[in-house]
Amino acid sequence: MPKYGMVIDLNKCSSCQACVTACKIENNVQIVSEYDAQHGRAMFWMKMLTMEFEGDYPNIRPKTLPRNCMQCDEPSCIKVCPVRATYKNEVGIVAQIYPQCIGCRYCMANCPYTVKVFNWDRNEQPKEVEKCYDPDVSVRPKGVVEKCTFCIHRLQIASEKAKAEHRDMEPGDYVPACVETCPVDAISFGDLDDKKSEVSKESRDYRSFALLDELGTVPKVRYLNAIE
Amino acid sequence: MSYQDLHDEDEVLFRPIYESSRSFYIIVIVLTAVFLFGLGCYIRQLFYGLGATGMDEPVSWAFYIIDFVFFIGISHAGTLISAILRLSKAEWRRPITRMAEVITGIVLAIGGLHPVIDLGRPDRILHLFERGRLQSPLLWDLTSVTAYFTASTIYLYIPMIPDIALLRDRGGKLHNFYKILAWGYKGTPKQKHALERAINILMVMVIPIAISVHTIIAWIFGMTLQPGWHSTIFGPYFVVGAIYSGIAALVIVMIVFRKVYHFEDYLKEIHFKYLGTLLLVVSLLWTYFTFAEFLTTFYGHEPAEMRVFLYKFVGPYAPFFWLMVLCNFLMPVIVLSNKKTKTIKGILVASIGVVVGMWLERLIIIIPTLANPRLPYPTGMYTPSITEIGIAAAATSAFVLGFMGFSKLFPLISIWETKEGREHSVHEVSMRLKEYLPGKTEESRVEASVKAEI
Numbered sequence: 164m165p166k167y168g169m170v171i172d173l174n175k176c177s178s179c180q181a182c183v184t185a186c187k188i189e190n191n192v193q194i195v196s197e198y199d200a201q202h203g204r205a206m207f208w209m210k211m212l213t214m215e216f217e218g219d220y221p222n223i224r225p226k227t228l229p230r231n232c233m234q235c236d237e238p239s240c241i242k243v244c245p246v247r248a249t250y251k252n253e254v255g256i257v258a259q260i261y262p263q264c265i266g267c268r269y270c271m272a273n274c275p276y277t278v279k280v281f282n283w284d285r286n287e288q289p290k291e292v293e294k295c296y297d298p299d300v301s302v303r304p305k306g307v308v309e310k311c312t313f314c315i316h317r318l319q320i321a322s323e324k325a326k327a328e329h330r331d332m333e334p335g336d337y338v339p340a341c342v343e344t345c346p347v348d349a350i351s352f353g354d355l356d357d358k359k360s361e362v363s364k365e366s367r368d369y370r371s372f373a374l375l376d377e378l379g380t381v382p383k384v385r386y387l388n389a390i391e
Numbered sequence: 392m393s394y395q396d397l398h399d400e401d402e403v404l405f406r407p408i409y410e411s412s413r414s415f416y417i418i419v420i421v422l423t424a425v426f427l428f429g430l431g432c433y434i435r436q437l438f439y440g441l442g443a444t445g446m447d448e449p450v451s452w453a454f455y456i457i458d459f460v461f462f463i464g465i466s467h468a469g470t471l472i473s474a475i476l477r478l479s480k481a482e483w484r485r486p487i488t489r490m491a492e493v494i495t496g497i498v499l500a501i502g503g504l505h506p507v508i509d510l511g512r513p514d515r516i517l518h519l520f521e522r523g524r525l526q527s528p529l530l531w532d533l534t535s536v537t538a539y540f541t542a543s544t545i546y547l548y549i550p551m552i553p554d555i556a557l558l559r560d561r562g563g564k565l566h567n568f569y570k571i572l573a574w575g576y577k578g579t580p581k582q583k584h585a586l587e588r589a590i591n592i593l594m595v596m597v598i599p600i601a602i603s604v605h606t607i608i609a610w611i612f613g614m615t616l617q618p619g620w621h622s623t624i625f626g627p628y629f630v631v632g633a634i635y636s637g638i639a640a641l642v643i644v645m646i647v648f649r650k651v652y653h654f655e656d657y658l659k660e661i662h663f664k665y666l667g668t669l670l671l672v673v674s675l676l677w678t679y680f681t682f683a684e685f686l687t688t689f690y691g692h693e694p695a696e697m698r699v700f701l702y703k704f705v706g707p708y709a710p711f712f713w714l715m716v717l718c719n720f721l722m723p724v725i726v727l728s729n730k731k732t733k734t735i736k737g738i739l740v741a742s743i744g745v746v747v748g749m750w751l752e753r754l755i756i757i758i759p760t761l762a763n764p765r766l767p768y769p770t771g772m773y774t775p776s777i778t779e780i781g782i783a784a785a786a787t788s789a790f791v792l793g794f795m796g797f798s799k800l801f802p803l804i805s806i807w808e809t810k811e812g813r814e815h816s817v818h819e820v821s822m823r824l825k826e827y828l829p830g831k832t833e834e835s836r837v838e839a840s841v842k843a844e845i
Contacts, residue, residue: 202445202447203449203450204442204447204448212766212767212768213767214767230766243527243528243529243614244524245519245523245533246515246518246519246524247522263518263522264511264512265511265512265515265516265519266512266515267506267509267510268451268509269527269529271448271451272452272761273615273616275616275617275764275765276765277449277764277765277766277768280448281441281448281451281511282440283441283442283447284439284440285440285442305439305440305441305442305511306440306510306511306512307511307512374766375766380616
């Protein structure tokens with residue numbers, strides 16, 4: 164079984180936020196009302212995080228970092244879930260079962276990366292948005308927790324396609340929407356256990372680091388440090 | 392036969408059951424209105440989702456969880472304190488235990504409902520039974536709160552049976568109701584023996600259950616990785632806090648109902664003085680725990696922990712933090728350690744301070760940690776919405792209503808225990824005292840001589 168992981172090269176990333184938009188559209192993430200957005204309830208699975216500011220005003224240069232779910236190998240969210248609404252599947256993806264979630268938000272409270280988002284309100288989208296829904300991804304009702312799943316529906320489609328064609332999955336068959344969209348190819352994705360894959364090589368690069376590595380969550384999303 | 396013809400020594404304890412003043416009905420109407428408002432708020436929340444509250448990301452737990460921890464804390468007033476007092480044969484417990492146990496029962500039901508109010512999908516609550524994972528602290532919590540609720544309602548009910556039998560024998564209203572609840576208790580020696588045995592077993596059992604409940608609530612936070620929560624001290628710290636707020640709530644309830652129902656002859660100043668001393672001891676214990684917790688954090692100086700620490704000490708939550716220190720430490724210690732201020736009024740003021748302070752403590756534990764995630768997210772200040780305030784008000788009024796309702800059905804002070812104290816305990820205690828003293832008592836001398844003869 165492969166173990167899917169992701170490496171984001173901060174040297175290449177230009178903070179254009181194409182991944183943020185692609186993710187939101189691909190996964191039918193709710194577009195919240197203006198009031199909710201102002202009150203810290205905007206929903207993003209992929210988010211551009213401003214880590215620090217370099218320089219003095221007005222010559223500021225923010226250091227940003229695209230942040231999705233870290234897909235930890237030792238996830239603290241699944242430990243606390245009272246109903247097994249979140250679990251790690253055989254390929255290492257931390258997945259959500261929306262119809263099972265009771266909305267206690269314990270996983271949100273225990274995620275050190277704060278990646279989980281909650282459907283605070285009823286999902287009421289304009290007609291134009293509803294027309295563009297991705298049919299492969301379920302639309303979440305109010306009151307459940309959701310997060311990045313490495314576009315697990317794409318994995319299902321790719322593996323079924325490979326099965327129909329009587330062949331094994333190949334590295335390029337399955338990539339999440341953010342990886343596909345990135346205009347500068349900053350995100351590489353693939354099997355971490357395959358020593359020859361790009362993502363595996365990059366994850367062992369000297370520039371490679373993981374967010375909050377010291378907590379022992381073993382993230383499968385790693386970053387390549389930006390070097391001037 | 393009407394009840395006026397009956398004249399019991401403890402008639403004043405029966406009176407609230409048969410007589411209700413006008414102000415009683417006015418209070419009931421007002422509280423019911425508040426309760427209905429809160430219920431309306433909850434129904435609105437059911438329709439529109441938790442967006443009706445002030446919660447956001449990253450403060451995804453707020454008012455409901457604070458109230459949950461707070462109410463369950465208050466519930467320790469009762470059963471735990473009454474069990475400890477019974478176990479240590481403190482004779483002054485007699486007029487106190489019943490009220491303490493009633494507080495536990497009512498508050499536990501209210502507090503236990505709060506996590507359900509907090510759920511995004513309360514319609515899926517049964518998933519906890521169908522697909523529950525015992526590895527989750529929430530399941531531990533569900534188990535321990537249910538166990539505590541069961542144990543404490545039984546512990547409330549069993550010592551009440553002789554009083555229910557008294558009410559049944561008086562006849563009058565709700566005769567059949569009392570007849571069923573009294574279980575044919577007639578006060579025969581055999582029945583009395585069984586009753587005392589049951590009470591003795593329960594009071595020993597209830598103590599570990601009560602301690603486990605608040606330890607596990609603390610573990611909901613302690614088991615996470617979050618700065619400010621991930622602490623080994625949390626279990627005992629929460630238990631001490633719970634007992635602290637519990638005693639304070641008990642004192643407030645006792646003073647109020649003493650005044651309303653004229654129990655001055657039963658709840659004397661000495662009872663409050665003893666409870667005041669207990670409050671003072673627990674206050675110092677709580678301060679010790681708080682100090683140990685914060686000093687460790689400060690000395691370790693871990694960046695994520697320090698952000699939470701500074702948020703409490705000098706940041707946006709500083710007013711709440713220092714108000715908590717005032718309410719939970721300075722004020723009660725000054726009032727209760729001073730002979731001049733340790734009057735019933737003084738103890739009442741200290742107790743109100745402690746209840747407010749303990750609510751603030753729960754607030755200070757829960758919000759700042761969530762508001763300071765490890766990664767640099769933009770965070771705002773959490774403010775509760777009208778929904779959350781409405782439901783909190785409803786919960787409080789449900790507590791008062793429940794207590795008032797109870798006082799209309801059953802005596803608030805255990806009548807048979809008062810009688811027993813009057814008839815037997817004076818002799819028993821003096822015998823016990825003699826046993827403590829050097830030299831042999833008459834009974835043991837007799838026993839020894841009997842043994843020698845055999």
